[in-house]
Amino acid sequence: MECTGKQDCMCDAHLEAEARENELARAGEKIAGQVSDYVNPMQTSFKYFVDGMSRQHRTLQQKFTGLCMAWLAHLATLEPGQYDGRNAASVALARCIRAAIIDREINTYLPTI
Numbered sequence: 001m002e003c004t005g006k007q008d009c010m011c012d013a014h015l016e017a018e019a020r021e022n023e024l025a026r027a028g029e030k031i032a033g034q035v036s037d038y039v040n041p042m043q044t045s046f047k048y049f050v051d052g053m054s055r056q057h058r059t060l061q062q063k064f065t066g067l068c069m070a071w072l073a074h075l076a077t078l079e080p081g082q083y084d085g086r087n088a089a090s091v092a093l094a095r096c097i098r099a100a101i102i103d104r105e106i107n108t109y110l111p112t113i
């Protein structure tokens with residue numbers, strides 16, 4: 001099928017891109033659940049995660065930092081009603097970090113080399 005360039009195009013390239021996006025969505029949802037399971041216990045220690053991540057490839061460490069920054073950026077943009085007392089401190093901290101990044105013109109670009 002020839003590419004129409006439209007959003008509902010059914011050409012091979014668009015179908016492959018849609019399949020990749022769906023796979024990433026499923027993986028992201030699954031990993032978010034696994035991370036939630038990891039942090040859920042009251043006595044959880046982040047030390048083991050940090051130790052494990054510190055042994056990952058440095059490029060992957062950089063990408064993980066990007067993931068953390070994406071999460072903080074998301075939190076910083078939440079509107080009242082999208083958070084409550086359970087995560088208000090996270091939202092406040094994320095906003096402080098965003099403000100500091102803007103105020104100090106900190107470069108948040110994390111290249112993978």
Ligand SMILES: [Zn+2]
Pocket residue numbers: 002003004005006009010011012013014
């Ligand atoms: Zn197409």
